[in-house]
Amino acid sequence: MKIGVLALQGDFAEHLKMLERLGVETAKVRLPAHLDDLDGLIIPGGESTTIGKLSVDFGLIEPLRDFGRRKAVWGTCAGAIFLSKDARRTQPLLGLMDITVERNAFGRQVASFEADLDIPELGQGGAYHAVFIRAPIIETVSGTARVLSTVSDGRIVAARQGNLLATSFHPELTDDDRFHRYFLTLAK
Numbered sequence: 670m671k672i673g674v675l676a677l678q679g680d681f682a683e684h685l686k687m688l689e690r691l692g693v694e695t696a697k698v699r700l701p702a703h704l705d706d707l708d709g710l711i712i713p714g715g716e717s718t719t720i721g722k723l724s725v726d727f728g729l730i731e732p733l734r735d736f737g738r739r740k741a742v743w744g745t746c747a748g749a750i751f752l753s754k755d756a757r758r759t760q761p762l763l764g765l766m767d768i769t770v771e772r773n774a775f776g777r778q779v780a781s782f783e784a785d786l787d788i789p790e791l792g793q794g795g796a797y798h799a800v801f802i803r804a805p806i807i808e809t810v811s812g813t814a815r816v817l818s819t820v821s822d823g824r825i826v827a828a829r830q831g832n833l834l835a836t837s838f839h840p841e842l843t844d845d846d847r848f849h850r851y852f853l854t855l856a857k
Contacts, residue, residue, distance in 0.1 A: 672856060673698040673707040675733075677723040679715020679747060683841035687849050701732035709741035709856030712748030714802065714839050717772065720751050721761030730761060737765040741832040741856040749835035750805050766833045767812035774806035774824070774837075786838075788818045788827065791847040798845060799826070799838035806837055832856075 672688050674681045676697035688695045688711075696703060698710060710733075712720070724730050736742065737752070742765065744752035753762055755769040775782065781803065785796035797818075807825035810816055814830035826837040832855050840848035 670694065670708045670853065670856060671696060671706060672709045672711065672853070673703060674711045674713060675699075675720070675724075675729075675748070677727065677729075678719045679713040680839065680841060681711075681713045681715075683839075684711045684713050684745075684849075687841050687846060691846055691849060691853070693853065698729075699727065701728055704732055704736050707736070707740065709743070709852065710736060711852070712742065712744040712751055713841070714746030714748060717747040717750035717756065718760045720747055724751075725761050730763070734763050734765060737763060737833060741834070741852065743834040743836070743852045743855075745836050745839055745841065746802065746804055749807070749837060752833060752835050753807075766828070766830050766835055767810060767814040768807045768828055768830075768835060769809045770805045770835075771808050772805050773803050775801055775804050778803055784820055786818045786820070786826065790817055790829075791851055794845075794847055797847065798843055799836075799840070800842045801826075801838050802842075804837045807835060829855075 671694040673696045753770040817827035
């Protein structure tokens with residue numbers, strides 16, 4: 670199995686390290702040709718408008734959309750925004766996932782926080798300790814998308830639609846590899 674990480678901007682290095690720790694072959698994705706032999710793709714956190722603009726500049730938008738229609742794609746934080754059909758503002762989006770996302774929903778950088786989440790799909794291991802940094806929320810899910818987890822006030826922070834996964838938080842910034850292992854099951 671080979672998993673790519675979109676490496677245009679953001680915290681792609683942390684995802685690569687986590688995947689390598691799991692013994693997965695990895696690749697940095699910066700050009701359309703880099704998608705050719707991948708089984709799945711992670712779009713990391715960072716700045717969603719920058720990721721979108723660079724994807725346009727590097728001719729990646731349509732190849733990424735095509736890839737996501739056929740194979741597993743996981744967006745974390747800004748990556749979740751980029752996967753969405755609606756971010757409530759004009760910016761380049763892949764429009765693959767039937768979710769509406771609100772950017773920076775929990776506030777500015779100083780409002781970053783950590784929370785323990787109940788995520789039954791991850792199986793055993795107890796609560797998942799999630800790191801939220803200028804995090805979006807998933808305002809709505811529709812179509813075949815479904816909620817995987819919410820924070821204590823009920824706001825959606827993880828969703829799945831077939832082979833597509835979106836998280837508002839940063840699993841790559843913890844030692845808990847359950848979310849990465851879960852994504853690998855989607856990529857098989």
